[in-house]
Amino acid sequence: MSVDTATVKKVASLARIAIDDAAAERLVPExxxxxxxxxxxGEVDTSGVAPMTAVIPNTLRLRDDVVNADPLTGxxxxxxxxxxxPQAEHGFFTVPKVIx
Amino acid sequence: MTDLxxxxxxxxxxxxxxxxxSAREIAQAFSAAVARAKPLxxxxxxxxxxxxxxADAADTARAAGETPKPLAGVPxxxxxxxxxxxxxxxxxxxxxxxxxxxxxxxxxxxxxDAGAGMLGKLNMDQFAMGSSNETSAFGNVISPWRRNDGGxxxxxxxGSSGGSSAAVSARxxxxxxxxxxxxxxxxxxxxxxxxxxxxxxxxxxxxxxIAFASSLDQAGPMARDVRDCAIMLEAMSGFDPKDATSLxxxxxxxxxGLNANLAGKRVGVPREYRVENMPxxxxxxxxxxxxxxxxxxxxxxxxxxxxxxxxxxxxxxxAPAEASSxxxxxxxxxxxxxxxxxxxxxxxxxAATRAAGFGEEVKRRILIGTYxxxxxxxxxxxxxxxxxxxxxxxxxxxxxxxxxxLLTPTAPSAAFALGEKSADPLAMYLNDVFTVPSSLAGxxxxxxxxxxxxxxLPLGLQIIGKPLDEQGVLNAALAIEERAGFVARxxxxx
Numbered sequence: 379m380s381v382d383t384a385t386v387k388k389v390a391s392l393a394r395i396a397i398d399d400a401a402a403e404r405l406v407p408e409x410x411x412x413x414x415x416x417x418x419x420g421e422v423d424t425s426g427v428a429p430m431t432a433v434i435p436n437t438l439r440l441r442d443d444v445v446n447a448d449p450l451t452g453x454x455x456x457x458x459x460x461x462x463x464p465q466a467e468h469g470f471f472t473v474p475k476v477i478x
Numbered sequence: 479m480t481d482l483x484x485x486x487x488x489x490x491x492x493x494x495x496x497x498x499x500s501a502r503e504i505a506q507a508f509s510a511a512v513a514r515a516k517p518l519x520x521x522x523x524x525x526x527x528x529x530x531x532x533a534d535a536a537d538t539a540r541a542a543g544e545t546p547k548p549l550a551g552v553p554x555x556x557x558x559x560x561x562x563x564x565x566x567x568x569x570x571x572x573x574x575x576x577x578x579x580x581x582x583x584x585x586x587x588x589x590x591d592a593g594a595g596m597l598g599k600l601n602m603d604q605f606a607m608g609s610s611n612e613t614s615a616f617g618n619v620i621s622p623w624r625r626n627d628g629g630x631x632x633x634x635x636x637g638s639s640g641g642s643s644a645a646v647s648a649r650x651x652x653x654x655x656x657x658x659x660x661x662x663x664x665x666x667x668x669x670x671x672x673x674x675x676x677x678x679x680x681x682x683x684x685x686x687x688i689a690f691a692s693s694l695d696q697a698g699p700m701a702r703d704v705r706d707c708a709i710m711l712e713a714m715s716g717f718d719p720k721d722a723t724s725l726x727x728x729x730x731x732x733x734x735g736l737n738a739n740l741a742g743k744r745v746g747v748p749r750e751y752r753v754e755n756m757p758x759x760x761x762x763x764x765x766x767x768x769x770x771x772x773x774x775x776x777x778x779x780x781x782x783x784x785x786x787x788x789x790x791x792x793x794x795x796x797a798p799a800e801a802s803s804x805x806x807x808x809x810x811x812x813x814x815x816x817x818x819x820x821x822x823x824x825x826x827x828x829a830a831t832r833a834a835g836f837g838e839e840v841k842r843r844i845l846i847g848t849y850x851x852x853x854x855x856x857x858x859x860x861x862x863x864x865x866x867x868x869x870x871x872x873x874x875x876x877x878x879x880x881x882x883x884l885l886t887p888t889a890p891s892a893a894f895a896l897g898e899k900s901a902d903p904l905a906m907y908l909n910d911v912f913t914v915p916s917s918l919a920g921x922x923x924x925x926x927x928x929x930x931x932x933x934x935l936p937l938g939l940q941i942i943g944k945p946l947d948e949q950g951v952l953n954a955a956l957a958i959e960e961r962a963g964f965v966a967r968x969x970x971x972x
Contacts, residue, residue, distance in 0.1 A: 386845070393802060393848040394809065395841055396829035405845065411904055412846060416791040419862050422869065429864030430871065433693055433920030434680050434945060436723060450581055451720060458580040464816035471811050476824050 380410045482507035483649045487552050487706035490652055494536060494551030501533035501540075501551030505595060508553050511650045512597050517972040519617050520635075520645040522558050523566055524598040529553040532595025547593030549713055554589060555645045555654035558599040559606055560697075561686040562586050565596075569688045570614035571604045573835025574814040583686025584718045585655065585697050592713040597651050600641030604837045605805065606662055606690045609909045611640030612900045613839040621670060621893055622648035622968035626934035631895040633935070636666025642700045643670040647968060653701035653710050657687060659694045660793050661889075661913025664925035667700055668888035668938025671927045671966060673955065674700040675707050678946050679920035680725035683718030691800035692723075694793075694917050704926060704956045708732040711948065727946070735949045738957040741775035745954065746881030750786035753890055753911060759931045760887045767885050767928055767939045767958060774957035779881050783873040788866050789915040794907060795850050795863035796918070801840075802847025808835065842903065871919040874942075883950050886912050888925040888938035916942045926955040927964040936966060 381389070383402045386409065390397040397405075446452030456469055465472040482504055485493065494501045509526035536550035561567050561579035568574040586596070604613040611619040611634060621635040621644055635644040639656035643666035646654050656663040658676035667674030675698050682697040689695060699710035712732055718724040747768060752761070768778050810816035810831030817830040836844065850859035877884065890911055899906045916923040922945070925938040939958055943951035 381849070385849075389845050389849045389852065391829070392852060393844050394806070394825070394828040394832055395836070395844065396826075396833035405842070408842065408903060409845065409849070412794065412842075412907075413849070415904060416795055416850075416859070416863075419788055419791050419795070419866055420858075422785070422788055422862075422866050424862060424865035424869070427865040427868050429861050430867040431864075432723075433867075433871065433918070434678060434723075434725065436680060436725060438722060439719070439726075441719070448720060455580075459812075461580050462577050462813035464576075464810060464814070473811055474818065474822060474824050474827055 381406060381413065483511045485652060486702045487549070487652045487709050490552050491549065491709070494540065495546050497540070501536035502530065504551055505529040505533035505553050508597055508651055515648060515650050515972050517620065518622060518644050518648055519619050520601055520641040520648070520650060521555070521598040522568065522570065522601050522616055522641070525565060525596050529595035529597045532590065532593065536593055548709070549589065550593030552593070552653070553595045553597045553651060555597050555600045555642060555651040556586060557602055557639055557642050557655050557657060559602060559657050559688045560586050560655055561688065562596065562599070565599060567599065567688065568615070569605045570602045570616055571835065571837065571840065572615045572815060573808045573832070576815065577813045579686070581686060584683035584720060585687065585714050588716065589713055594713070600645055600654060602641050603638035604840050605688070605801070606638040606657060606659055607801070607839050607843055608637040609665060609906050610634035610894070610896065610899065611637045612896060613837050615837055618896050619644050620896070622972065623670060623893060623935055624968065624971065633893045634669065634896050636669035636893065638662040639666045639700060643667055643672060646670070646672045646700050646702060648970070648972070653699055653706055655697060655714070656700045657695055657697045658917065659690050659797060660917050661910040663698045663700060664913050664923060664938070664940060665889050665910060667925040668936065669893040671936030671964065672700060672702055673704055673707050673924065673926050674698060675711060675924040675948065675951065676917070676922065677711060677715060677948050678922045680723050681715045681948070683721040683724050685718055685720040689804040691797040692804060693800060694797060704952055704959050705733060705736060707924070708736060708952050730949060732949055732952055736956055737953050738960050739775055740771060740954060740957055743776045743883070743950070743954070744779050744881040745771050745776045746779050746781035746877050746884045748781055748783045748786065748884055748886060750783050751886045751912060756890055760890060760937065763928045763937050763939065764887050770958050770961040771885060771954065773961060781877045781880055783877060783915065785866065785869045785873050786915055789870050789918055790907060790911055792863040792866040792870065793914045793918060794846070795859050796867065798843040798847035799851050799860050800847070802844045802851065805840070805844055808832065839903070867918050870915055874916070874919045874921060878944055882944065883947070883954050884942040886940045886942065888912060888940040892931045892933065892935035892937055912940060921945060922948045922951050924951045924955045926958050928958060928962050929964065930966050934966065
């Protein structure tokens, strides 16, 4: 597969990255070069091979069924959560208007 | 009196314990070295007060006759990927400028609990994406090393943990944290003549470490020798309920277990690691490494890892795919920079913020990741890469039938000059050819200095071990270290 300017712009919009025409054109050969190289994986016969899901076998644990089992990852830390917000008002993150 | 900054972790720990010097003297000496070394651009934030507070606590505890903590009096450099409470963290990206973590990463907390202090936050490739430290938004780290040709070309300290490697190598700190996704501890260690180990995936908690590719990222120590790495790794490792991939198993006493006698051990040499155009000096060093391990009592066996050539392309699908997902959180809402053009709606704000905040390499990888995960391509790229990853891990598993560990070069060349590869992303990616396969398989792997090339630059050898056999890796690395007698160090020009 190779990408063109329109594809690069579509992917950029999916990735939520603003991109102008000049940047899209510059990225076309760069991405094609990389994509062409990774395409060699197609040579490998993977029929009957399961995709890796965990690199070191491990069982998923459940957290203790306790409120605020870990205070750091529990609730009641609104000020800490909002401390780095570019804009916060009335105890909430603030974003541009999304409903007309 | 030796210069205190010439001391490594063990020497500092032991000297503070027996009163040869105070922890305060150590913290002062290293803080001063950090402050003098601005031309290296290794530190993004300096925190001498943190180092001093830990040192004073160590001195007070000693005066009170308390049992010394494992790292009491040892000041460390911390890669800027680790969140430390109240100290700005950017992952070397503009998008996180202004972010001050309200929490402490599990690993740094463990280091402070062990008595260590922080000299500062270390520069790195932006979001750990890079092999030369040229993708930092805050300028390149300059390697303290220079070629002996008198040209003084600024060299890459390796990446992504290039601030860490430069700082340890330049004697600005006795040890530093690094993180390794595809070789980001081992390659910079090799480029700067220091040691660094990436433990088994899951040994070190990833909680509070800014994520790049979650199935690969693993923290580890970078220090001047193997013993110092063992000491620091012991303090960093251990189960963390806050990280779902953390392994709930005891941490061995790696320092106490160090033993360079490899009698009865079989060391595999993978034939697929002979790449085209590999400099003769790398091949010669590899042969020398084989001779050293034989001398240490090991038996050498040639082995095959047939899917080696597919590791890099698989990595450059899996890592960007995970990165595109992990970095979706940087949108100008919760932390860091926000770019809000006049009249922009929410979507336009996201897009403008991310366009302005991310560097070129980060954007390139997010786009590749988004592309390979997009509808219609997911199976052809991501699923296929995940299957190839299974085959690569299977190659290693099969190798363990005939050997206990592997010996390879760490990188296909010595440090290159800044700017030499930055125009060609693919040429840069190929630098990680020897480190990526073991990352995909989650295995412990270490780089240890083996010698210098004809330009006087360090070259590293890599030991790759079985899952959870950090002891075997450290022991083989120690056997190399004892025989290599590597004493070269950069002359201070900064």
